[in-house]
Amino acid sequence: MKTNLIYKGDCTSVMLKEIEKNSIDLIFADPPYNLSGKGMEWKGNKTGGDWFKVNEAWDTMSAPEYMKFTRQWIAASLQVLKDGGSIYIACSYHNIAEVMIVLKQLDFKINNVITWQKTNAMPNMTRRMFTHSTEFVVWAVKGKKWIFNNDELKAINPEKQIDGSLKAMRDVWSLPLVQGKERIRGKDNRAAHPTQKPEELLKRIIVASSNKGDVVLDPFLGSGTTTHVAKKLGRRWIGIEKEGKYIEVAKKRMGV
Numbered sequence: 626m627k628t629n630l631i632y633k634g635d636c637t638s639v640m641l642k643e644i645e646k647n648s649i650d651l652i653f654a655d656p657p658y659n660l661s662g663k664g665m666e667w668k669g670n671k672t673g674g675d676w677f678k679v680n681e682a683w684d685t686m687s688a689p690e691y692m693k694f695t696r697q698w699i700a701a702s703l704q705v706l707k708d709g710g711s712i713y714i715a716c717s718y719h720n721i722a723e724v725m726i727v728l729k730q731l732d733f734k735i736n737n738v739i740t741w742q743k744t745n746a747m748p749n750m751t752r753r754m755f756t757h758s759t760e761f762v763v764w765a766v767k768g769k770k771w772i773f774n775n776d777e778l779k780a781i782n783p784e785k786q787i788d789g790s791l792k793a794m795r796d797v798w799s800l801p802l803v804q805g806k807e808r809i810r811g812k813d814n815r816a817a818h819p820t821q822k823p824e825e826l827l828k829r830i831i832v833a834s835s836n837k838g839d840v841v842l843d844p845f846l847g848s849g850t851t852t853h854v855a856k857k858l859g860r861r862w863i864g865i866e867k868e869g870k871y872i873e874v875a876k877k878r879m880g881v
């Protein structure tokens with residue numbers, strides 16, 4: 626099977642038509658959360674620079690449409706995953722319900738719901754509810770055996786035991802939103818992609834559930850965080866993205 630490439634198109638069709646069945650070791654998916662607003666923005670924010678609410682056509686569906694969409698792409702993921710393969714799905718409170726229901730309906734085994742505690746979350750502008758400062762990553766597996774590289778995770782875990790020795794990684798990860806040099810910016814200095822994920826998040830996932838030479842697939846590639854980190858860690862990689870402009874961002878980032 627061809628690897629180390631990016632497909633342009635709808636991920637469900639590409640997975641069903643282009644990717645071999647039972648061929649993928651690890652999927653990381655960061656799907657649309659279906660939360661796009663009406664162009665909210667906050668210029669002159671002192672802590673993180675200008676801020677724009679995600680406002681993308683790919684992120685606006687009705688509730689039944691979103692349920693159908695979630696079922697279709699997760700079913701296609703099930704088809705391409707190897708027995709023993711893992712899928713990690715990024716979610717927020719907006720879409721975790723749909724994701725969990727579909728995983729259960731498709732007989733995945735859910736191993737963890739990782740909480741990403743965002744250490745530099747945006748303040749709540751409405752002042753009518755608690756500040757949202759978490760996202761989740763649901764880890765589910767196909768079949769009964771899976772890869773979990775506990776010792777390698779211990780080695781990269783910033784948390785240590787009281788005596789300074791290595792500690793098993795917990796399911797709560799405190800990480801900042803992408804900032805500084807890691808944030809890819811366009812010529813206008815705006816973020817090149819509205820929802821770029823931190824590389825550290827992907828590193829932990831790829832180290833946890835794949836080995837060198839394994840194939841890592843991201844069906845919603847965006848700016849290419851997953852394939853970039855997979856390549857650096859010696860994994861084979863496949864990305865799928867429907868927007869040509871983001872494929873260009875990912876290719877430039879990876880130097881491919």
Ligand SMILES: C[S@@+](CC[C@H](N)C(=O)[O-])C[C@H]1O[C@@H](n2cnc3c(N)ncnc32)[C@H](O)[C@@H]1O
Nearest residue numbers: 635636655683820821822845847848850866867
């Ligand atoms: C939440 S973003 C992913 C961001 C990515 N994790 C990163 O670090 O840059 C979702 C991406 O999926 C793409 N997308 C949305 N629907 C898609 C579909 N049906 N098939 C393929 N790509 C899709 C969007 O264009 C967007 O770039």
